[in-house]
Amino acid sequence: MELALQDNSLSPTGIVRRIFLAIYSFAALPFAKKRSVAKTDSQEQYLRVIMDKYGSRLLRLAYSYLHNMQDSEEILQDALMKLLDKAPVFESDEHEKAWLMRVTANLSKNRIEYNKLRAADELKDELVAEERQDLSFVWDAVKELPENYREVIHLFYEEGYQTDEIADILGESGANIRTRLKRAREKLREILKEEYDFCEQV
Amino acid sequence: MISVSKYNEIMEHIELTDEMRERIISNVSAKQKRRRISRMISAALGAAACIVVVFGAVTVMKNTDSMNKKPDKPTVNEQLTSTPIVDDTLTYGGTSYNSAAELSKDFGVEIHDISKLPFDVMNASYSIMFDSFAEADYYGKNGEDCCFRVGKDTENITGEYYEFTTVETEKLSGIDITLKGYGDSYHIASWVKDGHFYSVSLSRGTDKDNLLEIADEVMN
Numbered sequence: 001m002e003l004a005l006q007d008n009s010l011s012p013t014g015i016v017r018r019i020f021l022a023i024y025s026f027a028a029l030p031f032a033k034k035r036s037v038a039k040t041d042s043q044e045q046y047l048r049v050i051m052d053k054y055g056s057r058l059l060r061l062a063y064s065y066l067h068n069m070q071d072s073e074e075i076l077q078d079a080l081m082k083l084l085d086k087a088p089v090f091e092s093d094e095h096e097k098a099w100l101m102r103v104t105a106n107l108s109k110n111r112i113e114y115n116k117l118r119a120a121d122e123l124k125d126e127l128v129a130e131e132r133q134d135l136s137f138v139w140d141a142v143k144e145l146p147e148n149y150r151e152v153i154h155l156f157y158e159e160g161y162q163t164d165e166i167a168d169i170l171g172e173s174g175a176n177i178r179t180r181l182k183r184a185r186e187k188l189r190e191i192l193k194e195e196y197d198f199c200e201q202v
Numbered sequence: 203m204i205s206v207s208k209y210n211e212i213m214e215h216i217e218l219t220d221e222m223r224e225r226i227i228s229n230v231s232a233k234q235k236r237r238r239i240s241r242m243i244s245a246a247l248g249a250a251a252c253i254v255v256v257f258g259a260v261t262v263m264k265n266t267d268s269m270n271k272k273p274d275k276p277t278v279n280e281q282l283t284s285t286p287i288v289d290d291t292l293t294y295g296g297t298s299y300n301s302a303a304e305l306s307k308d309f310g311v312e313i314h315d316i317s318k319l320p321f322d323v324m325n326a327s328y329s330i331m332f333d334s335f336a337e338a339d340y341y342g343k344n345g346e347d348c349c350f351r352v353g354k355d356t357e358n359i360t361g362e363y364y365e366f367t368t369v370e371t372e373k374l375s376g377i378d379i380t381l382k383g384y385g386d387s388y389h390i391a392s393w394v395k396d397g398h399f400y401s402v403s404l405s406r407g408t409d410k411d412n413l414l415e416i417a418d419e420v421m422n
Protein backbone atom coordinates (compact mmCIF):
# COMPACT_ATOMS: atom_id res chain seq x y z
CA MET A 1 0.00 0.00 0.00
CA GLU A 2 2.82 2.38 0.83
CA LEU A 3 4.46 1.71 -2.50
CA ALA A 4 1.22 2.30 -4.34
CA LEU A 5 0.80 5.68 -2.67
CA GLN A 6 4.31 6.76 -3.55
CA ASP A 7 3.67 5.93 -7.21
CA ASN A 8 1.76 8.97 -8.50
CA SER A 9 0.34 7.17 -11.50
CA LEU A 10 -1.65 4.82 -9.28
CA SER A 11 -2.82 7.42 -6.77
CA PRO A 12 -5.94 9.58 -7.25
CA THR A 13 -3.64 12.59 -7.76
CA GLY A 14 -1.81 10.75 -10.51
CA ILE A 15 -5.09 9.86 -12.17
CA VAL A 16 -6.26 13.47 -11.93
CA ARG A 17 -2.95 14.62 -13.43
CA ARG A 18 -3.33 12.25 -16.33
CA ILE A 19 -6.93 13.32 -16.93
CA PHE A 20 -5.83 16.98 -16.94
CA LEU A 21 -3.14 16.25 -19.47
CA ALA A 22 -5.59 14.38 -21.67
CA ILE A 23 -8.12 17.24 -21.52
CA TYR A 24 -5.46 19.83 -22.31
CA SER A 25 -4.17 17.80 -25.21
CA PHE A 26 -7.65 17.10 -26.59
CA ALA A 27 -8.80 20.70 -26.36
CA ALA A 28 -5.64 22.03 -27.96
CA LEU A 29 -5.34 19.50 -30.79
CA PRO A 30 -7.38 21.36 -33.42
CA PHE A 31 -5.47 24.59 -32.81
CA ALA A 32 -2.08 22.98 -32.82
CA LYS A 33 -2.69 21.03 -36.01
CA LYS A 34 -4.40 23.88 -37.81
CA ARG A 35 -1.90 26.47 -36.75
CA SER A 36 -1.62 27.60 -40.32
CA VAL A 37 -5.20 28.84 -40.27
CA ALA A 38 -4.11 31.46 -37.78
CA LYS A 39 -1.64 32.82 -40.28
CA THR A 40 -3.71 35.61 -41.65
CA ASP A 41 -1.09 36.89 -44.04
CA SER A 42 -0.62 33.57 -45.84
CA GLN A 43 -4.37 33.20 -46.00
CA GLU A 44 -4.78 36.66 -47.50
CA GLN A 45 -2.20 35.97 -50.14
CA TYR A 46 -3.85 32.69 -51.01
CA LEU A 47 -7.20 34.48 -51.38
CA ARG A 48 -5.60 37.09 -53.63
CA VAL A 49 -4.17 34.38 -55.89
CA ILE A 50 -7.54 32.63 -56.11
CA MET A 51 -9.36 35.90 -56.83
CA ASP A 52 -6.85 36.88 -59.51
CA LYS A 53 -7.40 33.52 -61.18
CA TYR A 54 -11.15 33.09 -60.83
CA GLY A 55 -12.65 36.16 -59.13
CA SER A 56 -14.37 37.71 -62.16
CA ARG A 57 -15.56 34.34 -63.49
CA LEU A 58 -17.15 33.40 -60.18
CA LEU A 59 -18.70 36.84 -59.85
CA ARG A 60 -20.22 36.54 -63.34
CA LEU A 61 -21.58 33.08 -62.62
CA ALA A 62 -23.20 34.32 -59.41
CA TYR A 63 -24.56 37.35 -61.29
CA SER A 64 -26.08 35.11 -63.96
CA TYR A 65 -28.23 33.61 -61.18
CA LEU A 66 -28.85 36.61 -58.95
CA HIS A 67 -28.78 39.68 -61.26
CA ASN A 68 -27.42 41.81 -58.46
CA MET A 69 -23.86 42.85 -57.67
CA GLN A 70 -24.13 42.92 -53.89
CA ASP A 71 -25.64 39.44 -53.71
CA SER A 72 -23.05 38.16 -56.18
CA GLU A 73 -20.20 39.63 -54.14
CA GLU A 74 -21.53 37.91 -51.03
CA ILE A 75 -21.71 34.61 -52.90
CA LEU A 76 -18.08 34.99 -53.99
CA GLN A 77 -17.15 35.72 -50.39
CA ASP A 78 -19.04 32.62 -49.16
CA ALA A 79 -17.40 30.47 -51.83
CA LEU A 80 -13.96 31.61 -50.62
CA MET A 81 -14.95 30.87 -47.02
CA LYS A 82 -15.89 27.34 -48.11
CA LEU A 83 -12.55 26.98 -49.86
CA LEU A 84 -10.70 27.89 -46.66
CA ASP A 85 -12.88 25.71 -44.47
CA LYS A 86 -12.78 22.60 -46.64
CA ALA A 87 -9.19 23.08 -47.89
CA PRO A 88 -9.72 20.52 -50.67
CA VAL A 89 -6.76 19.02 -52.50
CA PHE A 90 -6.99 19.76 -56.23
CA GLU A 91 -5.46 17.60 -58.93
CA SER A 92 -5.19 20.47 -61.41
CA ASP A 93 -6.19 24.07 -62.10
CA GLU A 94 -9.20 22.79 -64.03
CA HIS A 95 -10.27 20.74 -61.02
CA GLU A 96 -9.87 23.77 -58.78
CA LYS A 97 -11.89 25.96 -61.16
CA ALA A 98 -14.67 23.36 -61.54
CA TRP A 99 -14.87 22.99 -57.74
CA LEU A 100 -15.23 26.73 -57.26
CA MET A 101 -17.81 26.93 -60.08
CA ARG A 102 -19.88 24.17 -58.47
CA VAL A 103 -19.75 25.78 -55.03
CA THR A 104 -20.66 29.19 -56.48
CA ALA A 105 -23.56 27.72 -58.46
CA ASN A 106 -24.90 25.88 -55.43
CA LEU A 107 -24.58 28.88 -53.14
CA SER A 108 -26.33 31.09 -55.71
CA LYS A 109 -29.20 28.60 -56.08
CA ASN A 110 -29.57 28.41 -52.31
CA ARG A 111 -29.67 32.19 -52.16
CA ILE A 112 -32.48 32.27 -54.75
CA GLU A 113 -34.37 29.61 -52.85
CA TYR A 114 -34.09 30.92 -49.33
CA ASN A 115 -33.52 34.64 -49.48
CA LYS A 116 -35.25 37.60 -50.88
CA LEU A 117 -33.00 38.99 -53.57
CA ARG A 118 -32.14 42.62 -53.99
CA ALA A 119 -33.98 44.32 -56.81
CA ALA A 120 -31.12 46.32 -58.33
CA ASP A 121 -29.62 45.06 -61.60
CA GLU A 122 -26.47 47.15 -62.05
CA LEU A 123 -25.57 45.42 -65.29
CA LYS A 124 -28.85 46.38 -66.91
CA ASP A 125 -28.41 49.98 -65.69
CA GLU A 126 -24.91 50.05 -67.14
CA LEU A 127 -26.04 48.74 -70.54
CA VAL A 128 -28.84 51.29 -70.64
CA ALA A 129 -26.45 54.08 -69.65
CA GLU A 130 -24.11 53.03 -72.47
CA GLU A 131 -27.09 53.12 -74.82
CA ARG A 132 -26.46 49.51 -75.79
CA GLN A 133 -30.09 48.61 -76.42
CA ASP A 134 -29.02 45.52 -78.37
CA LEU A 135 -27.16 44.17 -75.33
CA SER A 136 -29.80 45.12 -72.78
CA PHE A 137 -32.38 43.38 -75.00
CA VAL A 138 -30.29 40.17 -74.96
CA TRP A 139 -29.71 40.47 -71.22
CA ASP A 140 -33.44 40.88 -70.59
CA ALA A 141 -34.10 37.79 -72.70
CA VAL A 142 -31.54 35.72 -70.79
CA LYS A 143 -33.00 36.94 -67.49
CA GLU A 144 -36.41 35.75 -68.60
CA LEU A 145 -35.17 32.18 -68.93
CA PRO A 146 -35.80 29.78 -66.07
CA GLU A 147 -32.82 29.46 -63.70
CA ASN A 148 -31.87 25.96 -64.92
CA TYR A 149 -31.68 27.23 -68.53
CA ARG A 150 -29.67 30.30 -67.56
CA GLU A 151 -26.96 28.32 -65.78
CA VAL A 152 -26.43 26.08 -68.81
CA ILE A 153 -26.29 29.08 -71.15
CA HIS A 154 -23.76 30.82 -68.92
CA LEU A 155 -21.47 27.83 -68.42
CA PHE A 156 -21.59 26.92 -72.13
CA TYR A 157 -21.22 30.36 -73.73
CA GLU A 158 -19.34 32.36 -71.14
CA GLU A 159 -17.13 29.69 -69.59
CA GLY A 160 -16.77 27.54 -72.70
CA TYR A 161 -17.48 24.26 -70.92
CA GLN A 162 -18.69 21.27 -72.95
CA THR A 163 -22.05 19.77 -72.00
CA ASP A 164 -20.47 16.78 -70.22
CA GLU A 165 -18.30 19.13 -68.16
CA ILE A 166 -21.36 21.21 -67.27
CA ALA A 167 -23.06 17.97 -66.23
CA ASP A 168 -20.15 17.23 -63.86
CA ILE A 169 -20.25 20.71 -62.35
CA LEU A 170 -24.02 20.69 -61.84
CA GLY A 171 -24.19 17.01 -60.86
CA GLU A 172 -26.58 16.04 -63.65
CA SER A 173 -26.53 13.83 -66.73
CA GLY A 174 -25.02 15.01 -70.02
CA ALA A 175 -28.25 14.23 -71.88
CA ASN A 176 -30.19 16.41 -69.48
CA ILE A 177 -27.82 19.32 -70.02
CA ARG A 178 -27.98 18.94 -73.83
CA THR A 179 -31.77 18.97 -73.73
CA ARG A 180 -31.79 22.09 -71.55
CA LEU A 181 -29.28 23.85 -73.76
CA LYS A 182 -31.39 23.08 -76.83
CA ARG A 183 -34.57 24.36 -75.17
CA ALA A 184 -32.83 27.46 -73.85
CA ARG A 185 -31.58 28.28 -77.36
CA GLU A 186 -35.07 27.76 -78.81
CA LYS A 187 -36.52 30.06 -76.22
CA LEU A 188 -33.86 32.73 -76.84
CA ARG A 189 -34.28 32.46 -80.60
CA GLU A 190 -38.01 32.95 -80.16
CA ILE A 191 -37.55 36.08 -78.03
CA LEU A 192 -34.52 37.62 -79.72
CA LYS A 193 -35.33 36.88 -83.39
CA GLU A 194 -32.71 38.81 -85.44
CA GLU A 195 -30.70 39.69 -82.32
CA TYR A 196 -30.10 35.98 -81.68
CA ASP A 197 -26.37 35.23 -82.01
CA PHE A 198 -25.82 32.14 -79.86
CA CYS A 199 -23.62 29.60 -81.64
CA GLU A 200 -25.49 26.32 -82.12
CA GLN A 201 -22.55 23.94 -81.83
CA VAL A 202 -22.73 21.46 -78.91
CA MET B 203 -23.65 34.51 -86.73
CA ILE B 204 -20.74 36.30 -85.04
CA SER B 205 -17.86 34.69 -83.22
CA VAL B 206 -18.25 36.51 -79.89
CA SER B 207 -21.84 36.45 -78.81
CA LYS B 208 -23.57 39.45 -77.29
CA TYR B 209 -23.83 37.44 -74.10
CA ASN B 210 -20.02 37.44 -73.75
CA GLU B 211 -20.00 41.15 -74.43
CA ILE B 212 -22.58 41.66 -71.70
CA MET B 213 -20.59 39.60 -69.21
CA GLU B 214 -17.44 41.65 -69.85
CA HIS B 215 -19.18 44.42 -67.94
CA ILE B 216 -18.89 42.37 -64.75
CA GLU B 217 -15.40 42.54 -63.29
CA LEU B 218 -14.03 41.97 -59.84
CA THR B 219 -12.69 45.40 -58.88
CA ASP B 220 -9.79 46.06 -56.51
CA GLU B 221 -12.21 47.62 -54.06
CA MET B 222 -14.39 44.47 -54.06
CA ARG B 223 -11.30 42.27 -53.70
CA GLU B 224 -10.09 44.16 -50.63
CA ARG B 225 -13.59 44.17 -49.11
CA ILE B 226 -13.94 40.41 -49.60
CA ILE B 227 -10.50 39.68 -48.12
CA SER B 228 -11.27 41.83 -45.13
CA ASN B 229 -14.69 40.20 -44.59
CA VAL B 230 -13.37 36.66 -45.01
CA SER B 231 -10.49 37.30 -42.60
CA ALA B 232 -12.86 38.80 -40.02
CA LYS B 233 -15.25 35.86 -40.32
CA GLN B 234 -12.40 33.34 -40.03
CA LYS B 235 -11.16 35.13 -36.92
CA ARG B 236 -14.61 35.06 -35.33
CA ARG B 237 -14.91 31.35 -36.09
CA ARG B 238 -11.53 30.62 -34.55
CA ILE B 239 -12.45 32.49 -31.40
CA SER B 240 -15.79 30.71 -31.24
CA ARG B 241 -14.08 27.31 -31.67
CA MET B 242 -11.57 28.17 -28.94
CA ILE B 243 -14.38 29.20 -26.61
CA SER B 244 -16.26 25.95 -27.33
CA ALA B 245 -13.15 23.88 -26.68
CA ALA B 246 -12.38 25.85 -23.51
CA LEU B 247 -15.96 25.39 -22.28
CA GLY B 248 -15.75 21.68 -23.03
CA ALA B 249 -12.48 21.43 -21.14
CA ALA B 250 -13.92 23.47 -18.23
CA ALA B 251 -16.94 21.15 -18.06
CA CYS B 252 -14.62 18.14 -17.93
CA ILE B 253 -12.56 19.80 -15.18
CA VAL B 254 -15.71 20.42 -13.13
CA VAL B 255 -16.65 16.76 -13.50
CA VAL B 256 -13.15 15.66 -12.52
CA PHE B 257 -13.12 17.94 -9.46
CA GLY B 258 -16.54 16.62 -8.50
CA ALA B 259 -15.23 13.09 -8.72
CA VAL B 260 -12.13 14.02 -6.69
CA THR B 261 -14.27 15.63 -4.00
CA VAL B 262 -16.43 12.52 -3.76
CA MET B 263 -13.32 10.35 -3.61
CA LYS B 264 -11.84 12.62 -0.94
CA ASN B 265 -14.94 12.47 1.20
CA THR B 266 -15.13 8.70 0.83
CA ASP B 267 -11.47 8.46 1.70
CA SER B 268 -11.86 10.71 4.76
CA MET B 269 -14.62 8.52 6.07
CA ASN B 270 -12.42 5.43 5.75
CA LYS B 271 -9.32 7.23 6.99
CA LYS B 272 -6.60 5.13 8.57
CA PRO B 273 -3.86 6.81 10.69
CA ASP B 274 -0.88 5.21 8.87
CA LYS B 275 -1.97 6.35 5.40
CA PRO B 276 -1.89 9.88 3.90
CA THR B 277 -5.28 11.30 2.89
CA VAL B 278 -6.18 12.32 -0.66
CA ASN B 279 -6.15 15.91 0.55
CA GLU B 280 -2.54 15.52 1.74
CA GLN B 281 -1.57 14.11 -1.63
CA LEU B 282 -3.25 17.00 -3.48
CA THR B 283 -1.35 19.47 -1.28
CA SER B 284 1.99 17.78 -1.78
CA THR B 285 1.60 17.39 -5.55
CA PRO B 286 0.17 20.39 -7.44
CA ILE B 287 -2.42 19.36 -10.03
CA VAL B 288 -1.67 22.12 -12.50
CA ASP B 289 1.95 22.35 -13.45
CA ASP B 290 2.83 25.84 -14.62
CA THR B 291 5.18 24.43 -17.25
CA LEU B 292 2.23 22.95 -19.14
CA THR B 293 0.94 24.61 -22.29
CA TYR B 294 -1.95 23.16 -24.25
CA GLY B 295 -0.89 19.76 -25.47
CA GLY B 296 2.69 20.19 -24.36
CA THR B 297 5.40 21.61 -22.16
CA SER B 298 6.93 25.06 -22.44
CA TYR B 299 10.56 26.08 -21.92
CA ASN B 300 12.40 29.30 -21.31
CA SER B 301 15.06 28.99 -23.99
CA ALA B 302 16.18 27.10 -27.06
CA ALA B 303 18.91 25.48 -24.95
CA GLU B 304 16.38 24.06 -22.45
CA LEU B 305 14.16 22.89 -25.31
CA SER B 306 17.11 21.30 -27.07
CA LYS B 307 18.24 19.51 -23.91
CA ASP B 308 14.82 18.03 -23.15
CA PHE B 309 13.92 17.14 -26.75
CA GLY B 310 17.32 15.56 -27.45
CA VAL B 311 17.90 17.33 -30.77
CA GLU B 312 20.20 20.31 -31.20
CA ILE B 313 18.09 23.45 -31.55
CA HIS B 314 19.35 27.02 -31.50
CA ASP B 315 17.72 30.39 -32.00
CA ILE B 316 17.38 31.82 -35.52
CA SER B 317 19.11 35.19 -35.96
CA LYS B 318 18.50 35.78 -39.68
CA LEU B 319 14.75 36.33 -39.54
CA PRO B 320 13.33 39.08 -41.78
CA PHE B 321 11.93 40.93 -38.75
CA ASP B 322 13.08 42.03 -35.29
CA VAL B 323 12.09 39.46 -32.71
CA MET B 324 10.16 40.98 -29.80
CA ASN B 325 9.14 37.76 -28.11
CA ALA B 326 9.84 34.04 -28.38
CA SER B 327 8.35 30.86 -26.96
CA TYR B 328 9.61 27.28 -26.87
CA SER B 329 7.63 24.10 -26.39
CA ILE B 330 7.41 20.38 -26.99
CA MET B 331 4.01 19.50 -28.42
CA PHE B 332 2.30 16.14 -27.93
CA ASP B 333 5.71 14.63 -27.30
CA SER B 334 6.13 14.52 -31.08
CA PHE B 335 7.80 17.77 -32.07
CA ALA B 336 9.70 20.72 -30.62
CA GLU B 337 8.54 24.20 -31.60
CA ALA B 338 10.13 27.64 -31.31
CA ASP B 339 7.93 30.63 -32.15
CA TYR B 340 9.32 34.10 -32.80
CA TYR B 341 7.07 37.16 -32.85
CA GLY B 342 7.75 40.56 -34.39
CA LYS B 343 6.33 43.92 -33.37
CA ASN B 344 4.07 44.20 -36.44
CA GLY B 345 2.36 40.86 -35.97
CA GLU B 346 4.86 38.84 -38.03
CA ASP B 347 5.81 35.43 -36.74
CA CYS B 348 8.04 32.52 -37.50
CA CYS B 349 7.36 28.96 -36.42
CA PHE B 350 10.32 26.61 -36.34
CA ARG B 351 9.59 22.91 -35.76
CA VAL B 352 11.71 19.79 -35.36
CA GLY B 353 10.01 16.41 -35.39
CA LYS B 354 10.89 13.27 -33.42
CA ASP B 355 10.99 11.48 -36.77
CA THR B 356 10.53 12.22 -40.48
CA GLU B 357 6.76 12.75 -40.41
CA ASN B 358 5.73 16.11 -41.93
CA ILE B 359 4.82 18.32 -38.99
CA THR B 360 4.80 21.64 -40.85
CA GLY B 361 1.13 22.15 -40.06
CA GLU B 362 0.57 24.13 -43.28
CA TYR B 363 -2.31 22.93 -45.40
CA TYR B 364 -2.56 25.70 -47.96
CA GLU B 365 -2.01 25.11 -51.62
CA PHE B 366 1.01 27.20 -52.51
CA THR B 367 1.59 28.41 -56.05
CA THR B 368 5.37 28.17 -55.74
CA VAL B 369 6.93 24.87 -54.71
CA GLU B 370 10.65 24.44 -55.36
CA THR B 371 13.48 22.25 -54.17
CA GLU B 372 17.00 23.55 -53.51
CA LYS B 373 20.08 21.71 -52.24
CA LEU B 374 21.90 22.88 -49.11
CA SER B 375 24.86 20.86 -47.83
CA GLY B 376 23.58 17.91 -49.89
CA ILE B 377 20.11 18.05 -48.36
CA ASP B 378 16.94 18.75 -50.37
CA ILE B 379 15.14 21.82 -49.02
CA THR B 380 11.51 22.24 -50.11
CA LEU B 381 10.49 25.87 -50.43
CA LYS B 382 6.85 26.95 -50.69
CA GLY B 383 5.19 30.29 -51.21
CA TYR B 384 3.30 32.52 -53.56
CA GLY B 385 5.21 33.87 -56.56
CA ASP B 386 8.48 35.39 -55.29
CA SER B 387 7.27 35.43 -51.71
CA TYR B 388 8.49 32.32 -49.88
CA HIS B 389 6.82 31.19 -46.64
CA ILE B 390 8.01 27.69 -45.79
CA ALA B 391 11.24 25.75 -45.88
CA SER B 392 11.22 22.09 -44.87
CA TRP B 393 13.72 19.25 -44.99
CA VAL B 394 14.72 15.98 -43.38
CA LYS B 395 18.08 15.66 -41.67
CA ASP B 396 19.49 12.88 -39.46
CA GLY B 397 16.07 11.24 -39.22
CA HIS B 398 14.26 14.40 -38.11
CA PHE B 399 11.79 16.57 -40.01
CA TYR B 400 12.55 20.31 -39.87
CA SER B 401 10.34 23.20 -40.91
CA VAL B 402 10.59 26.97 -40.80
CA SER B 403 7.33 28.76 -41.50
CA LEU B 404 7.03 32.54 -41.88
CA SER B 405 3.67 34.28 -41.63
CA ARG B 406 4.88 36.95 -44.03
CA GLY B 407 6.85 35.78 -47.00
CA THR B 408 10.48 36.58 -47.68
CA ASP B 409 12.78 36.15 -50.66
CA LYS B 410 14.27 32.79 -51.53
CA ASP B 411 17.83 33.73 -50.48
CA ASN B 412 16.72 34.82 -47.02
CA LEU B 413 14.70 31.63 -46.46
CA LEU B 414 17.66 29.52 -47.58
CA GLU B 415 19.93 31.51 -45.23
CA ILE B 416 17.55 30.74 -42.37
CA ALA B 417 17.46 27.05 -43.32
CA ASP B 418 21.26 27.02 -43.49
CA GLU B 419 21.51 28.63 -40.05
CA VAL B 420 19.14 26.05 -38.57
CA MET B 421 21.02 23.16 -40.20
CA ASN B 422 24.48 24.22 -39.06
